[in-house]
Amino acid sequence: MVGIMKKTQNSHPSEKNRLDQLYSQPREAITSFAFDQSVVDVFEDMIGRSVPGYGTLLSMFPVISRYFVHGHTRCYDLGCSLGASTLAMVQGIDQPDVSILAVDNSSAMVEKCKDVIAQHVSDVEVEVRESDVCTLPIENASMVVMNFTLQFIEESLRPELIKKIFDGMNDGGAFILSEKIELADKVEQSRQISLHHAFKRANGYSDLEVSQKRSALENVLVPETIEQHLSRLKAAGFSEVFVWFQCFNFVSIMAIK
Numbered sequence: 001m002v003g004i005m006k007k008t009q010n011s012h013p014s015e016k017n018r019l020d021q022l023y024s025q026p027r028e029a030i031t032s033f034a035f036d037q038s039v040v041d042v043f044e045d046m047i048g049r050s051v052p053g054y055g056t057l058l059s060m061f062p063v064i065s066r067y068f069v070h071g072h073t074r075c076y077d078l079g080c081s082l083g084a085s086t087l088a089m090v091q092g093i094d095q096p097d098v099s100i101l102a103v104d105n106s107s108a109m110v111e112k113c114k115d116v117i118a119q120h121v122s123d124v125e126v127e128v129r130e131s132d133v134c135t136l137p138i139e140n141a142s143m144v145v146m147n148f149t150l151q152f153i154e155e156s157l158r159p160e161l162i163k164k165i166f167d168g169m170n171d172g173g174a175f176i177l178s179e180k181i182e183l184a185d186k187v188e189q190s191r192q193i194s195l196h197h198a199f200k201r202a203n204g205y206s207d208l209e210v211s212q213k214r215s216a217l218e219n220v221l222v223p224e225t226i227e228q229h230l231s232r233l234k235a236a237g238f239s240e241v242f243v244w245f246q247c248f249n250f251v252s253i254m255a256i257k
């Protein structure tokens, strides 16, 4: 357990935020992207400059958690990285006896996440745990967030994971699934990718950085279409499933049990 905290002021880790220059120099060979220590060290800067709408998306989590989270229930942050979604959820929770389990399978992420969470004080109990979300038991959940993590999980494991999340949720609970998506229409897909790269260049990444990072993520980040996500969520049993946020080819889906 990482401590009982008092209400947090920040929705995002505010500790020293090192500039992401991991792909700024030409590499002879591009190895597959991994959430290792080098990524952890620059992660806050990396995600903010790489995911269009990330800050706006997170800023809605307190609104969503206040709306959906009931007393005496649990919340989950699956693929928590440095705990940004956890801290945003905490801000909106005003019910008694609520705890959040923040889970990641990168030991380097979990170590730093524990430090970040310990710096914030709240009435909501937060546990940061190193675990694979695919083997994690989920129970009594009124809100589950999976922010840009399903895309890193092997495709064949995704249906079972989504069903497990559904089974562990209480009626009326909300599952927030944010993902980079692929567009079914080839022209739109190409346009959205160009816009995403333009977004990254506007945030200071060079063409070399964009291209080397893209190669590193090949076959590691495997996006699906909105239709694939919606039909899987419906098949799992969620009664209301809809896109509530989109910025270029990045979406967030709300699935209510």
Ligand SMILES: C[S@@+](CC[C@H](N)C(=O)[O-])C[C@H]1O[C@@H](n2cnc3c(N)ncnc32)[C@H](O)[C@@H]1O
Pocket (backbone or CB within 6 Å): 035, 047, 078, 079, 080, 081, 082, 083, 084, 085, 103, 104, 105, 106, 109, 131, 132, 133, 134, 146, 147, 148, 149, 152, 153
């Ligand atoms: C893009 S980051 C998530 C960002 C974070 N949710 C946020 O909103 O700031 C993806 C995270 O998922 C974690 N991850 C990938 N596969 C996982 C798995 N099978 N189980 C647990 N965590 C996983 C990675 O270690 C990484 O920290």
